[in-house]
Each structure stands twice: as structure tokens, then as C-alpha cells.
Amino acid sequence: ETGVTQSPTHLIKTRGQQVTLRCSSQSGHNTVSWYQQALGQGPQFIFQYYREEENGRGNFPPRFSGLQFPNYSSELNVNALELDDSALYLCASSPRDREQETQYFGPGTRLLVL
């Protein structure tokens, strides 16, 4: 059973640019959640995808968008980057059909916006 993977590991962008982060969920998991973690803070829920549909969203503006693919991998897109978007972006997968609440996290993508 492979774990959750994320790419890239690090990324530097400039204000106003767009970025796409990728996540491969753990085998057998159909639910992916994305989190933003600013330095020294706890992760903040961005949104969740279940079977390719958005299934809940946190307090993030529409310039944060996502996709989930038929193989349950996922992308997080952020448009019009702002300096405050600098953070560690974490994705987590879970096998929702089996009603397991435990999420398995990837190592994260560290984004720096200059």
C-alpha cells in the first residue's frame, strides 16, 4: 500500500502568478482534503473532494480551486497569488466508504510567494 505523495516539495512564485499543486492519494482512498498551514499555526481546511466532487469548503476565496481525477488523485490551484499564500500545503486522503475517519497526510508542498 503506497502512501500519500505530493509534488512538488518546494515552490517559489511571485505575487500575481498561478500555481498548481498535486496529490496522489493512498491506494483505495476516494476522499482527498487540502489544508493550508502557515508557519507556527495549525492546518486550515481548504476543501475536500469525494469521488470527483467538492464535498465541503473552508473559509478560502474562490481563487483557491481544486480537482479530483477518476484515479482519486487531486490538484489544488491557486490563482492571483498573494504574499500571505506562503505556507505548507498538505493533502490528506481517507477511505470514506469504509467510514474510517482517519486521514493519512502527505509530506506537503512548501510554497513561497515573493
Next chain:
Amino acid sequence: SQQGEEDPQALSIQEGENATMNCSYKTSINNLQWYRQNSGRGLVHLILIRSNEREKHSGRLRVTLDTSKKSSSLLITASRAADTASYFCATDVYQKVTFGTGTKLQVIP
């Protein structure tokens, strides 16, 4: 916004001592989970306690949940240097997981 708040924000203990972290939250929950994070990397799930449970054990970890006080505690017994990390509680309300602010634990060898 953060649902939970951990207390203390930082804790420094000697190897072999016990470490206790507390978490308070605001709304009714389905379950509460504790996670560990080493040096800003991905989170590792430690233990899950459901809203109808009061105590749960896993190895050197003991978690309690008091839904009337909306609080939980994580006890790590016989701490080791490798336990040095940040610990977060996370509340689950219908698949929406909200993390607390974290406790930074340092175990001194």
C-alpha cells in the same frame, strides 16, 4: 478559524517524564483526533476517540475526552527524545476536520 486550542503552547520535559497536553474546542463533534508533526513536515495520525468514548489507549499514549467540557487531553508516558514534535488536536464534524493551534513538545535527553 481554529476550532480547538491546545494548552500549553510549548512544553519542555526531561526524557522519561510524562507529557500532558490539553485541547479545548467549541462545537459538538463526531470524533477528536490527535496528530504529531515533526519539523513542519506532514502530520502523522496518533489516535482517534469518538464522541461516545471517554478514554482510549495506544502504546504510550492515553487520550481522554470530556464532551460536557468540550475538552480532551493527550498523555505521553515515559517520553523519549524522538517524541519531540508539535502535537495537534483535530475535531471532526461530518468529515470537516478542524485543527487546533498545537503544542510544541521538547523532550530533553
